[in-house]
Amino acid sequence: MLHLNVMNELLYDLVLDGLPGVRIDAMLGDSIFFLVLNQPRDVRRLRSATIEIARCTTRKDRRRGILVLQDPLISLARLQTEWEGLESVLRPDLFSRLSMVVQKKGLLQKLFGDVPPEAFDHIETVIDHSRMSSSGAQKRSSDAFSDILRVLLIHWFRKSSPVTSKDLGHETGYSYPSTAETLEKLEPWLIRFSDRRVALQSFPQEAWFKLIAQSEEVRSTQGFAVSSGRPRPTEMLVEKLQELRRSDIAIGGTPGARHYFPGIDLIGNPRMDIVIESRSKKDVPVILRKLDPGLHPVERGELPQVVIHTLYRPVSFFQSDDSERFWADEVECLLDLHESRLEFQAIEFQTFLKDRARA
């Protein structure tokens, strides 16, 4: 066990002296302990974790234990019941030093007990660390094939010059072997030039269908809605996003499709799609609060009013207009239409983009 007097330093993955078998995810200073459960679905695991974190706090009065539930698959009502159950079996002085934080899709959803104020700022960091530890590395939801395909499509739709594998690597963030492997899979739709540059020569329909099927996963799609009350009009949300004047966030969805194809047969905007660069993902709660403080992550089956997609590649291909609005690329907007189940409009937009590419 390390002995530290640094109050605000976080240490990770610790085993405490005298508590064999109890591993904690992080310790802040020498008195606040974090244990993170990622997507817990099992109440028994929840109960054992609460006992583990409680044991950490037994040895000194000023110790506090925080159990963090990341995207739990257990309902809030059930969590409430479990929390009340814990209260009934623990000594009051011990129970008062425990808290449970429920986070869903990056947003704080519920607090049980009192979280020490100094611990609040570190919860996100602890969750990130835990997630990385559990997966071995920072796993991006995206994959080389879908990312490289999307970039090739953007170039094709925009009639850009052919690109080298090195260019693609720079734009997508993938190594040469990954890029080469993807290009090999896309060979039937590629045209290769003598200077090693490549470009799409036609629309890769089969690969596109595969991408549509995985769209939500590869773009880490997160939906948000106002649980009760009147939703704010999408147009107003677009205006508010614009006011943020951020080049790392772009408007997609139906406004985006309309930006590229004003003649699209579409009235109104059923939802707002936002594309955000992965480095800015931590700002999602702040951005949502600016748009509509009433927004919360959607529950299963609930229709989202705002949808956020994460872009993992280094080059965003966002376009800005005279009003300093940033627009997601054509492929993102097209995928948004599919995700919104606006199939007719998606086909119409796709046809427009293909015709433009071939013209």
Added chain:
Amino acid sequence: MSTITPFAVLKAVADAVPKDCHPNIVIIGSLAAGYHFFRQDTSKAVRTKDVDCVLEPFHAAVGTGKNLAARLLEAGWTQQAGGSGNAPGTTATPVDQLPVVRLYPPGVEQNSELAWFIELLTVPESNAVKGKKWTRLELQTGHFGLPTFRFLSVTAHEPLPVGNLGIRYAQPMKMALANLLEHPRIKADRMSSPFAGRSIKRSNKDLGRVLAMTILADLDDYRPWADAWQSALQECFREEWKTIAQNTGSGLRALLSSDEDLEQAWYTCANGLLASQPPKLDELKTAGERLLGDAVERLESVAQA
């Protein structure tokens, strides 16, 4: 509580009081909010028993109060009866123990569920006034008190006309600000009488009204409220406005984070201003989060800059 139609009551008040008092009267509270939001819909009523009349400016309050009360009493209005607290005082009565002027219209049975009365208040004498203060009002029937609260001046900031009746009413957003400032935390004290049969913390009732007005305003964006609030605070509190503004949202945050207090606030809304269309508890919470995010935090950040 009485269920009353805002315009009808305001007209009765305006008709009864001398015309030269009209410019000094600002109606506040649920009746003012009800008039603002429901005046186009005569089917909507407000559940209240008191018609709060703020007399302003302060230097005219005593004169207006005397004139107004004398005229109403002559016309058959009656001072609230019952209880030693309602009996008029004398020159010997300390000012903070004087009864409030509460006058019922002629012929009204005061104990009736349908009865309503007007209550006289005044704006603070200066922006240095803190807490609740009293001003002596000597009427022919005895001594009364005009109460004021520190933030009543905010409610009387740029009031709106009640049609062509000559009297004015407080803007709901200004009343919301006054309530937010008046309750920087959820205080333990409860309303003097049960609210729709329940004992309710005054903070929850007043902050609940803030949420009710937020819902009734039904805006896509509450940022304009922050701008209007800033103007009002700058005008009412001069150099002190920033210190005051920095604390605008603390009570509302406390309300939204307490299920028990929020439920009480919801109960007052569902049995008060929002009785015609009671909201869900979640809806009330959403309204609070929107007000905090759009307006309160905007004001607080400007004040902290």
